[in-house]
Every structure is written in C-alpha cells, then in structure tokens.
Amino acid sequence: MISFFKKKEPALVSPVEGQLIPLSEVSDPVFSEGMMGPGFAVEPMADELYSPVTGIITSIFPTKHAIGIKRTDGKEVLIHIGIDTVELKGEGFEIFVHEADKVTPKTKLAIVDRAFLKLQGKESTIMILFPGDTNSYDIQSKSVVAGDEVL
Known part of the structure; x- marks a missing residue:
C-alpha cells in the first residue's frame, strides 16, 4: 500500500543532550527577560550540537558562538552557545556548517568544548531563540537527548 501522507516532522527538537529549562531560568538577564525573543534553553551534557529545525543556515557569527537558521516555514x-562566550573570539567552538547550507535535526552544527568554556569561567548553556516571535513557549524542565521533540 502506498501512503500519500508525509510523516509530520517535529516542530522543534533539542539540539543537544542535557537538561531542558525555561528561558526564564537562564542566568543572563538578556535571555531570561526575553530581550532576545522567546525560546528555551538546554544545560548541555554533551559537546555535539545539532540543528533543532529543518531549514537553511542564514548566519554564523565570526566568534562561532551563535548560528542563525531560517526554518522551512x-x-x-537563533542558537546562542554559552553565556558571554562572544569574549572567547571563537575559541572552544568547531563549526561544521556554512551559510546557505540546508540542515535537518540530524545535521551536526558544532562541537562545543564545554571543558574549555568552564576553564574560561563561561557557562555552556545553549539558548534556542525565536527573534521577532510574539508567542510564549511553555517549556518544562526535563532531561532530553539530541533530537527529542521539544515543541
């Protein structure tokens, strides 16, 4: 039997194994107060970072601490890696994608050297942000692995 229905992709998945937390619990008020837009965060337990969505890479910051993606819709x-990690000028990050690359939740975006970040006194919290979005997201704290559906 042939199915004419496509399997629905999750709207959003965790980009990394770790502890999912509401954005309001992030230690930096720029994120916790929603100044960068709504979203959620993950306290990572792994160094490999995957795309949380299907889309196209729109920007990779020169300091490698943030990656922009335009979803298929x-x-x-915006994926922001760590707190105050812009100060590291790219150290501690290895990026595997380029602008205009197509990505899915199976696409490895980066490896984050969490041990290096810790030595530099930086938190490795990963924020997934939706700039310009006016929705609020009810995220509950829970353990996740990369690819777990979040929203």
Whole structure:
C-alpha cells in the first residue's frame, strides 16, 4: 500500500543532550527577560550540537558562538552557545556548517568544548531563540537527548 501522507516532522527538537529549562531560568538577564525573543534553553551534557529545525543556515557569527537558521516555514531561529562566550573570539567552538547550507535535526552544527568554556569561567548553556516571535513557549524542565521533540 502506498501512503500519500508525509510523516509530520517535529516542530522543534533539542539540539543537544542535557537538561531542558525555561528561558526564564537562564542566568543572563538578556535571555531570561526575553530581550532576545522567546525560546528555551538546554544545560548541555554533551559537546555535539545539532540543528533543532529543518531549514537553511542564514548566519554564523565570526566568534562561532551563535548560528542563525531560517526554518522551512520562514521563521527565524537563533542558537546562542554559552553565556558571554562572544569574549572567547571563537575559541572552544568547531563549526561544521556554512551559510546557505540546508540542515535537518540530524545535521551536526558544532562541537562545543564545554571543558574549555568552564576553564574560561563561561557557562555552556545553549539558548534556542525565536527573534521577532510574539508567542510564549511553555517549556518544562526535563532531561532530553539530541533530537527529542521539544515543541
């Protein structure tokens, strides 16, 4: 039998194994107060970071601490790696994608050297943000693995 129905992809998945937390619990008020838009965060337990969505890479910051993705529905997603990690000027991050690359939740975006971040006094919390989105997201704290459906 042939099925004409496509399998529905999760709207959003965890980009890394770790502890899912509401954005309001992030230690930096720029994120916890929603100044960068709504979203959620993950306290990572692994160094490999995957795309949380299907889309196209729109930007990779020169300091490698943030990656922008445009979802297939046109909405923007910003992945911000760590707190105050812009100060590391790219050290501690290995990026595997380029601007205009197509990505899915199976695409490895980066490896984050969490041990290096810790030595530099930086938190490795990963924020998934939706700039310009006016929705609020009810995220509950829970353990997740990369690819677990979040929203």
